[in-house]
Structure formats: structure tokens, C-alpha cells
Amino acid sequence: MENIEKIRHSLAHILAGAVLELYPKTKLGMGPAIDNGFYYDFQLQKPLEEKDLAEIEKKMKALISQKLKFEKKDINKRTAKKLFAVQPYKLELMKDLPGDNVSIFTTGEFMDLCKGPHVKNTKEINPNAFKLSKTAGAYWKGNEKNKMLTRIYGLAFETEKELADYLNMLAEAEKRDHRKLGKELKLFTISELVGAGLPLLQPKGMILRAQIENYLWDLHKNKGYQRVWTPHITKKGLYETSGHAAKFGDELFRVKGGNEEFFMKPMNCPHHMQIFCDNQFSYRDMPVRYFEPATVYRYEKAGELSGLIRVRAITQDDGHLFCRVSQISEEVSTIVEIIKTFYTTMNMMDGYWVRLSVRGKDKSLYLGGNDVWKKAEGALEQAAKENNLNYKRIEGEAAFYGPKLDFMFKDAIGREWQLATIQCDFNLPERFNLSFINEKGEAERPVVIHRAISGSLERFMAVMIEHFAGAFPVWLAPVQVAVIPISEKHAEYAEQIKKQLQENNIRFEVKNENETLGKKIRDAEMQKIPYLLIAGDKEIAADAVAVRARGKGDLGQMPTEKFVEKIKQEINARSL
Numbered sequence: 224m225e226n227i228e229k230i231r232h233s234l235a236h237i238l239a240g241a242v243l244e245l246y247p248k249t250k251l252g253m254g255p256a257i258d259n260g261f262y263y264d265f266q267l268q269k270p271l272e273e274k275d276l277a278e279i280e281k282k283m284k285a286l287i288s289q290k291l292k293f294e295k296k297d298i299n300k301r302t303a304k305k306l307f308a309v310q311p312y313k314l315e316l317m318k319d320l321p322g323d324n325v326s327i328f329t330t331g332e333f334m335d336l337c338k339g340p341h342v343k344n345t346k347e348i349n350p351n352a353f354k355l356s357k358t359a360g361a362y363w364k365g366n367e368k369n370k371m372l373t374r375i376y377g378l379a380f381e382t383e384k385e386l387a388d389y390l391n392m393l394a395e396a397e398k399r400d401h402r403k404l405g406k407e408l409k410l411f412t413i414s415e416l417v418g419a420g421l422p423l424l425q426p427k428g429m430i431l432r433a434q435i436e437n438y439l440w441d442l443h444k445n446k447g448y449q450r451v452w453t454p455h456i457t458k459k460g461l462y463e464t465s466g467h468a469a470k471f472g473d474e475l476f477r478v479k480g481g482n483e484e485f486f487m488k489p490m491n492c493p494h495h496m497q498i499f500c501d502n503q504f505s506y507r508d509m510p511v512r513y514f515e516p517a518t519v520y521r522y523e524k525a526g527e528l529s530g531l532i533r534v535r536a537i538t539q540d541d542g543h544l545f546c547r548v549s550q551i552s553e554e555v556s557t558i559v560e561i562i563k564t565f566y567t568t569m570n571m572m573d574g575y576w577v578r579l580s581v582r583g584k585d586k587s588l589y590l591g592g593n594d595v596w597k598k599a600e601g602a603l604e605q606a607a608k609e610n611n612l613n614y615k616r617i618e619g620e621a622a623f624y625g626p627k628l629d630f631m632f633k634d635a636i637g638r639e640w641q642l643a644t645i646q647c648d649f650n651l652p653e654r655f656n657l658s659f660i661n662e663k664g665e666a667e668r669p670v671v672i673h674r675a676i677s678g679s680l681e682r683f684m685a686v687m688i689e690h691f692a693g694a695f696p697v698w699l700a701p702v703q704v705a706v707i708p709i710s711e712k713h714a715e716y717a718e719q720i721k722k723q724l725q726e727n728n729i730r731f732e733v734k735n736e737n738e739t740l741g742k743k744i745r746d747a748e749m750q751k752i753p754y755l756l757i758a759g760d761k762e763i764a765a766d767a768v769a770v771r772a773r774g775k776g777d778l779g780q781m782p783t784e785k786f787v788e789k790i791k792q793e794i795n796a797r798s799l
Contacts, residue, residue, distance in 0.1 A: 230348055231256035231379045233293060233330075233341040234283070237348075238263045238355075238377060240333030241282035251335070252312050252363060252372050259389060260353070260378040264361050266312070267373050276355045276375070284350045291331040293341040297324050306334065312363065352386050353379040367524070395636050401688035402530040408693050408750060410684075410701070411531065420528040420535035422681065427701035430730065432680055434699050435687070436516050438568070438797070439540045439676055442561045448514040448542065453494035455518065456485040464654055465493040466590050470623050474521045487520035492648075492673055495543040496655045499669075504659040509669065510546035510554055516680065517541055531685035538680040544672040545657070548602065551670060555606035555628075555645055558674050562630060562643045565676050568797050571632040571690070577612045578629040578641070579604055583619030590624045591650040600626045602670075603647045622673075624650040634690040642683065646673040694751040694773060697790060698797045704731040704790070705747035709740050709759035716763045720756060720783055727787050729794075748773070754790065756783075 235254035242249050242265055252264030298306075300317055303325050307313040313336050317325060326338045330345070342348060355377045363369035380386045405411045410428035417423060424432060440450075456478055462468040467490055468475070476487035488494065495513050504511060518538045527533050544554050566572050581600050582589050589596065603626050607614045614628065621627060627646035631639050648671040651657075658666035677683035687699070697703050704724060708717040717733055724731045732752070734743040740757070747755050757769035761780070768786055770778040781789075792798075 227379070227381055228256050229340050229342050230381065231261040232339070233345070233348060234353055234377060234379050235261040235263050236293070236328065236330055236333065236335055236337070236341065237283050237286050237345065238279070238375060239265075239335060240286060240330060241279050242267075242375070243333065245279060245282055250312060251310050252361075253316070254335075259380075260356070260376060262374050262376045264363070264372040264374050266370065271358050271373060271375070276358070279375070280355045283353075283355075286331065287345045287348050287350045289331060290344055290346045292344050293339075294329050295326060295339060295341075296329070297326050299324050303327065303336065307336065349381065349383060351383045352381060353377055354386060354390070392636050392638070396638065396689070399636070399689040399692045401532070401685040404688050404693040405530065408701075410688065413530070418535075419525055420523055420533070422531055422534060422536075428684070430701040431687070431695070431699060432684060435677060435680060435683065436540065439516070439565070440514070442564060442676070443512075443514050443542070446512075446557055446561070447510070448512040451495065451498055451513045451515050453488070453491060453498075453515060453517060455488060455520070457488055457494065459484055459486060461493050461497075462486055462489075465490075465496075465651060466624065466654065467493065471521070474523070476520050476522055488517075489519050489521050491515055491517050491519060491539065491541045492543055492651060492671070493655070495541075496651060496657060496671075499545050499657055500655060504545075506547070506659060506661045506667070509659060510544050510550055511669075512542065512544045514540075514542045531681040531688075534679075534681050536681075539675050540677050540680060542674045542676075544674070545652075545659075545669040546672065547667070548598075548670055551602045551647065551672065552606045552609050554672055555603070556610055558645050558672070558676075559610045559612065562676055566630075566632055566643070568799075569687070569690070570799055571634065574633045575613070576631050577607065577614040578620060578631060579607055579614045579616045580620030580622075580627045580629055581616060581618055582621050582626070588623060589621065591653070595649045595653070596626070599647045599649045599670075603628060603645075622646050622648075624648050625673075627673075634686060635692070640686050642678045642686070643676050644674065644678065648673060695753075696793075696797070696799050697753045698794045700751075700753050701730065702732050702750065702752050703729055703794070704754045704756060705734055705743075705750075705752045706731055706756050706758065707734045707740065707743045707747065709757065711737075713758045713760075713763065717758050720758060720768060723783055723787055727791060729787065729790060744771070754786075756786065 235256065239251055239254055246267060248268050250266035254263030300323055303317060304314060316336060325336060328335055328337045328339060328341060355375060357376050359374045360371045361374040363372055378386060378389060409425045411425055412423040414423060471489050475489060478485040478487060499511060516538060518536050520536055523533055523535050546554050582596055607628060625646050625648035627644050629641050630643040632642055633639055652668050652671055657669055659669055661667040706717050706720050708714050714735060721731060721733055734747060736743060744755060753773045755771040762768055765780060767780045767782045770781050770786055772778050
């Protein structure tokens with residue numbers, strides 16, 4: 224892994240060197256290694272076209288073939304300022320660096336401000352294992368008040384095969400794009416009048432969401448969870464007490480009613496704390512478990528919004544457990560069991576892993592003292608070990624109030640998604656002064672476990688659309704059966720089939736359009752409906768239906784009652 228990071232970082236330098244040779248007046252920004260590749264930001268004299276990327280890539284390969292060394296030097300800032308006199312962004316970066324010296328790397332004629340690491344020589348880079356992929360606008364330092372630069376992205380791997388496999392995956396991902404399929408399958412709508420990041424669910428999309436939500440509740444209702452409901456707005460003081468006001472800042476939506484100021488809620492946890500607080504619990508009542516699939520609101524930047532993946536109205540399948548320290552492991556075990564069941568049903572358990580997200584070095588970013596954090600991190604790591612989770616400890620990824628276990632799952636084409644999460648929180652119970660009465664008759668502080676199984680329902684729907692490529696298993700499919708009368712004279716028999724499906728709560732459409740049978744079948748298959756029931760003279764005579772299954776073709780004639788039993792079994796088993 225370390226070697227590919229060096230290759231990608233080195234390619235970012237080679238990219239910058241190639242651009243400077245082709246466009247000498249270019250001003251250089253920054254260029255790091257990233258997942259699957261690299262990028263570099265430039266202030267160019269003219270917009271780039273696709274043919275320009277091909278020319279830059281050709282120049283990069285020419286530089287690589289020269290077997291250039293990457294040589295590091297530490298020089299004083301005064302000398303560095305002279306070397307980068309015509310590069311204003313590099314001069315700005317130097318001001319932010321501590322000390323009197325800076326590191327630079329030279330590669331042939333190209334020189335960059337950088338601390339590395341890099342490969343020793345360009346001969347270590349396979350020229351057929353990288354590709355420039357796209358350009359995009361990027362604000363300098365990510366600040367929208369700064370100048371917009373041109374970012375050139377590249378893909379990079381150690382072997383040509385890895386690059387080819389990744390490009391094939393990208394092509395498949397494009398076919399599965401949930402924004403494209405969502406429109407074709409009439410699942411959701413983005414309206415300019417409603418606003419960016421505020422998707423509207425069509426009837427079929429709402430069915431999909433309801434099936435996911437109902438399944439989540441089925442997995443919780445017999446495990447001691449109780450459903451609650453909380454309003455969408457709150458007084459400012461709630462988030463000042465919780466710390467969300469300071470943490471979320473400009474991400475908070477503010478609402479005014481008369482002379483009163485409110486916030487749209489960005490999180491449900493402070494509200495659930497208030498429900499707990501309004502009860503007098505004893506140790507016999509613990510754990511107390513609340514469940515609420517509730518919508519929260521955050522002002523995400525317009526440029527970061529994307530379909531259902533990144534939105535401003537976020538519905539979390541939220542749960543909060545109030546328990547004793549001695550109960551943490553058992554409660555985490557129950558949540559892990561739910562997570563494993565849920566993602567097995569979705570066919571996403573292969574290759575999963577868990578990120579134990581703990582505090583980073585800058586402790587000012589987090590609520591609470593060291594003792595509380597050590598206790599929380601230790602409790603969560605112990606629970607991860609006891610549940611035999613395949614976990615890695617990652618610094619700097621904790622929530623601002625506590626450490627967490629983030630579950631990473633792969634979809635059907637190998638892309639990784641962070642979905643479920645379990646978070647251990649000793650801070651908010653302290654801030655809200657929560658307590659229950661223990662065996663000694665004394666007030667004892669509970670621990671709060673925050674957990675979400677799907678994460679955000681909107682984002683999870685997007686993942687499911689792409690994971691299944693819109694061809695949902697029967698239990699999830701918005702339309703489970705299409706009834707297709709061959710001609711108008713078979714419409715009455717189609718109505719009889721419809722009635723049987725209706726009585727058994729099977730979701731259906733009757734294709735009564737004045738079209739040919741072939742056209743009706745094609746339309747139903749384009750909508751990725753799992754089963755098509757054809758009704759004609761032979762079917763009327765046999766009191767049956769001709770069944771076509773998605774991906775399997777013609778299954779032959781079957782009595783309607785037998786088909787109904789077959790599909791009900793698939794639905795009840797939540798079969799794939």
C-alpha cells in the first residue's frame with residue numbers, strides 16, 4: 224500500500240511538470256495522492272479540452288521514460304521564495320509552514336515544494352498503469368472565497384490489469400448510476416423549485432424506502448427498542464448545551480417564528496436525551512432503547528450535493544441506547560447481530576471490515592476530557608474484540624462527542640461504502656446531566672450508544688439502486704408483478720388475476736395499453752419488474768398464467784394460486 228501511495232504522489236509531480244512544459248505560464252497549486260490515483264490544481268491560461276488531457280498524458284509518459292530521479296533538498300525559506308518567485312500559490316503555502324526551512328523535490332527540470340514521500344526513480348512507475356481521467360473546478364484551499372483553479376485527476380495503479388479492472392468498474396458504475404436509474408424507474412425527483420439536496424420520492428421510491436424502514440423496525444422491535452418521535456425544529460439552547468451549535472456552525476438551518484429563533488435539527492440525539500431526562504429510571508429499567516427514523520437538516524454546500532448520496536434533508540434510522548458501562552458489550556453485540564442480519568439480506572457481508580474511529584491529535588476538536596475519551600475508546604475496542612469484528616483503529620475519524628465503529632461494506636461491483644455505525648458517548652449524558660438510580664439508591668450516569676444500521680435512508684437507497692442496478696429482489700421491488708393481457712378480450716381475465724394479487728398484498732401493474740404483446744413485455748422488462756404474468760386464451764382455458772421471470776425468461780404456465788404462493792414465499796423470506 225505504501226508503494227502505490229508513493230507512485231501516485233510521484234505521478235502528481237510528473238503531471239505538474241508535464242503541464243508546465245506544455246503551458247509555461249501555468250501557476251501551480253497543490254497535488255496529493257488520493258484513493259485510486261492523484262490530482263493537481265492549476266491556474267491555466269485557457270480551459271482544457273479532452274484532446275489536451277491526451278497530450279498531457281503523452282508528455283507524462285515521455286518524462287517517465289527518461290528514468291528521472293526524485294531528489295529531496297531542505298533549503299531555507301529565503302532561497303525557496305526566489306526559486307518559486309513566479310508561483311504565488313507556492314509562496315502562500317510557504318507562509319503557512321512552520322520553521323525557517325522547507326523541503327523541495329526535483330524531478331528532471333521540475334521542482335516542487337513537498338515533503339514526499341516519492342519513488343526514487345520514474346522507472347519504478349508503470350507508464351501503462353495510469354490514466355488522466357477528468358478535470359474539475361476546485362477552489363484554492365477548498366475555500367469558495369478563493370480563486371477557482373482547474374483540477375486534473377488521474378487514476379494510478381501498480382499494474383496495467385488493475386487499471387483496466389478499475390476502468391471496467393467505472394463503466395459499470397456509470398450504468399448503475401442511481402441518478403440515471405432513479406429517473407428511468409421513477410423513484411425520485413429533484414426539483415429546482417423545491418431546492419438542491421431536497422429530493423422528492425415518487426410513489427415507487429416511497430415503496431422502496433418503506434420496505435427498508437419496515438425491515439429495520441422488524442429487526443429491532445423484539446430487542447427492547449421503543450419508537451419515539453421528535454419535532455424538526457428546536458430552541459437554540461438545546462444545541463448550545465449539546466455542543467452542536469458550536470460544532471455545526473454554518474451547517475445549521477435557522478428558522479424564525481415571531482420573535483423566537485429556532486434551529487432545524489441536525490441530529491436527533493439531544494432530543495432523545497430530553498425524553499430520557501423526563502423519566503425516573505432505575506437500574507432495573509436499564510438499558511433504555513429509543514428508535515426513530517427521523518429527518519435532520521444540514522446545509523451542505525451546493526457543489527457537494529449529488530442525487531440521494533449527498534442531501535440536505537437526511538433521514539437517519541436513528542437509535543439511542545442508555546445503558547450502564549457493564550452493559551456496553553452486550554448492547555454492541557445485539558447491534559452487531561442486527562447489522563449482520565440486515566447486510567446479509569442485502570448480500571453485502573462479503574469482505575466487510577470495521578473502522579474503530581478514535582480521536583486525532585488535535586484534542587480541541589472534541590468534547591470532553593482525556594479520561595472520558597480513554598474510557599469510551601477502551602469500551603468500544605473491547606466490544607469489537609468480543610464480537611470478533613474485523614476492525615482497524617483509525618485516528619482522527621471519531622465523532623466530536625465520542626469514538627465509533629464504522630462498518631465498511633462492498634457493493635456488487637466492489638465499491639466500498641461506510642454505512643452502519645455504532646458510537647459510544649460518555650460526553651452528552653454529562654452535558655445533559657442524565658442519571659438513573661442504582662442499587663445503592665444513588666444517581667448514576669448512563670452511557671449513550673448512538674447507532675444507525677443503514678446510516679442515512681436517502682444514501683442507503685442510492686447504494687441499493689446501484690448495488691442491484693435497479694433490479695431489486697422481489698421483497699424490495701416497488702412493482703413485483705406485471706399482469707399483461709395479450710389483447711383487449713383478455714382484459715377481464717387480467718382483472719381476476721389482479722384481484723388475487725391484491726388480496727395477497729402483492730404489488731402489481733396491469734399493462735392494459737393498446738400496444739403489441741412484445742411492446743408490453745419490453746416496457747415491463749425495462750422497468751426491471753421481477754415477474755411478468757401473460758394472460759391469453761390458453762391461460763383462460765387452464766385457469767393459469769404464463770410466467771416470465773426477470774433474468775430467467777419463460778418459466779412456463781402455472782396455476783395462479785401456485786404462482787401467488789411461490790412469490791409470497793420469496794417475499795416473506797426476503798430472498799435475493
